[in-house]
Amino acid sequence: MDSDALRREADAFCRYLVDAPPPDALIERYVRANDVLLTEAPSPGDQAVIDFACAHPRSIAMLDAGTALSGKAPLFRKKLLVMMAIVETTPAFVGQTEPRNASLPGLAARLGLSAARMAVNVAAGLALSTAIARRRRG
C-alpha cells in the first residue's frame, strides 16, 4: 500500500488513541507492520471507512465504536489494533496504556464515563458508517 497513506493513517490513529502525534520512529514502525501483517487488499467498504477516518480524524472515535459493534470494516479495526500495539510498547505513552489502580468510587466513575462516551459514539458511529456505505454505493 502507498506509504504516504499509511503515514497519514499512523498520524490519525495515534492522535485518536493517545491524543498525541506519533514520533517518526512510530510512523515507520506502523508502515512496516502494515507491510508485514496486513497484506490483503482492503474491501471497498473498508477502504471507504479508512479514507473517511483519515480525512476527518475527529470521526475516528465514532467509526471505531460503530464498526466494533457492527463487525464491518475489519481491516480498519486491525489497523487500529496494530497502532494500539505500537503505542503500548512505547515508553513515552506508558502513562496512557499501562494498567492503573483506582479506588472503587474512582473506578466506578471512570467506567461510567467511558461507557457513556462509548454509547454516544456507537450511536453516532453506526449512523456515520451507514452514511459512508450509502455514499460509496450511490
Added chain:
Amino acid sequence: MAEVDVIVVGSGPSAVNAAYPLVEAGLRVTMLDVGNRDTTYEETIPEGPFSELRRTDEQQHRYLLGESFEGIAFGHAGAGAQLTPPRQYVARDAERLLPIVSGSFFPLQSLAEGGLGGGWGAGSPQFCEADLDGFPIRLTDLQPHYEAVAARIGISGAHDDLVPFLGDLQAMQPAVAIDSNGESILRRYQKRRAAANQAGLFLGHPRLAMLSQPLRGRSPTRYWDMDFWSDAGKSIYRPRWTVDELRGFPGFRFVGRRLVQSFTETADGGVIVAARDLDSGRIEELRARAVVLAAGTLGTARIVLRSFQLYGRRIPLVCNPHTYVAMLNANSLGKDARDARHSMAQLCVVHAPDGAQRRFTVGHVYSYRSLLLFRLMKYSPLPFREGMEMLRLLSPSFSVLILQHEDRPSPDKYCALARAGDGGEDRLEVEYALSPSDRAQHDAVETAVLRGLLRLRCVTLRRLHEGNAASTHFAGTFPMSEAPARDDDLTTDKHGRLRRARNVYIADGSVFPSLPSKGLTFTMMANADRIGCHLRTVLRPGSR
C-alpha cells in the same frame, strides 16, 4: 560404526530426565535432536522488571511485538497463545518437518533444544493413585523418581489444602508468592473454606517448576513478571538447563541438526538409528545398545510407525481438553495491584466432589499482566479508545482460569502415518472427536467450578474452547500395559520397553494409557527418570 550405550532421541523434558541417570552412571549416551534455539531475542531483552522496562526501554517493541511483528499476528492463536516472540523458536520448522493432516486437531510441536519445555507453563502436579488408574505402575513406583526429578529441576509449592490432590514431596521448595489478585481470591476462599469444600471446591498454591530458593546455579524468581519473555536468572525450569549439565559429563554427546527417521534392530541385539543431517541432507546411521525415544508423543509415533513400516495403522491418542475462562475477580476491584509478581499460574483450583480417591478436575488461575492489553482487545467488541481505558482499570482484576479435563482413549481419537507422496516428509494424520457424553460431562464440571468460583466473587466473563489440541498434553500412543505381548503389539511394558522390539524404550507421554485432569509433564519426567534408572541396571548390571 562406533557404538554407544544409549541413543536418546529428543532433548525435551522427558529426554533429558531419561538421559540423566544413564549419564550419571557413566554410560555413553548420545542425544540426537534438531535442537533449534532462539538466536534473535535472548540477547536483546534487558534484565529488569516488566513494569520498569515498559517505562524505560525504547527497544521493547523488538521483543514484545517481535522483529517481524509476530507478536501481533492475526488469526487463530490456539495453543501458541502463550508463545511470545522470544518463545516462538520453540515451534520453528515443526510444521514443515513434522506435518500433520487433520480437520480436528492442530497441535503445537517442537524441534527445539528443550522441546515444548522451552515455553511451558511449569505447572507440576504429581499424579495420585486415582490418576494412575489403568497404568501398570503405582504411586510407590513413581515416588522416588518424583523426588529425584524435583531435586534436579526444582519444584515449589505449599503444604496446603491441595496436598491430597497434588501429592507431597520432600524435595519441595517453599511456594513462590502469589500476586495481589490471586491473594484476594485465596483470602476469600479461606473465609468460606467449609462451604467451598462441601461443594467439592479446593484452592491453594500451584506446584510450579519455578524456584523460590537457589538450585544448581539457578536463581529464585525475582518477581520481575518477565517469565513469558525471558529466562534471565533461570528460575523457571527449562530442559536446556539439564542439557547444559549433561554436557559436563565425559560420556555425554549432544548431536544437533539431526532429524531421526527410524531405527532397526540387529541380530546381535544392537539398535541402528537413521537420522537426517538437516544441513547436508545425508542420512547418517548411529549404533547403540539401546535407544530411548523421547521425541514428544507425536514425534515418537512417527519414528516407531516408520521403523515398522506401519503406514496407515491407527494408534490411539489422548490429549486433555482445555477450557479457558476469563473472569473478573471482584475481590481485588478498587485495590492496588503489586507490580512485583511472577507471570505463571497464581492459584490451583480442584473440583473434587468425591474426594481425592476418585478422579477429579484441576484448573489453574493466571492473572493478566505482562501479555499486554492489545492482545485482549483482539477478542473484545469494544472501541479501542474506551476499551483501552476500561482494560487499564479492570485488567489488574482479570483472572484466566485454565481448566483441563481428563482424557481416555476412544475409537474417535487416533493417529496414523501416511507416506509422503512427493519426496517430502511423512504426514501424521490425526482424528480427534469428543463424544457428546464427554462434552456434557465437561460442561457439568465447568458449570460446577464456575458456580463455586462465583461464590468466591469471581465472575465469569467468557468461556473459550481453543480447539482439541490446545493443551499440548499429548499421550497414549504406545500405552504401558500389563497385557502379554502379541506379535504386532504396539504397547510398552511397565519399563517403557516397546514390546515389538528388544532394546527400544519410550520415555515420553506416549506410554501414558490415559490422562487425568492434570499437566502430565512432571509425571512424564519422573517416569522418564524411572525408565532411565531401569535401563542402566539392564546395561550395567550392579548399578542402582
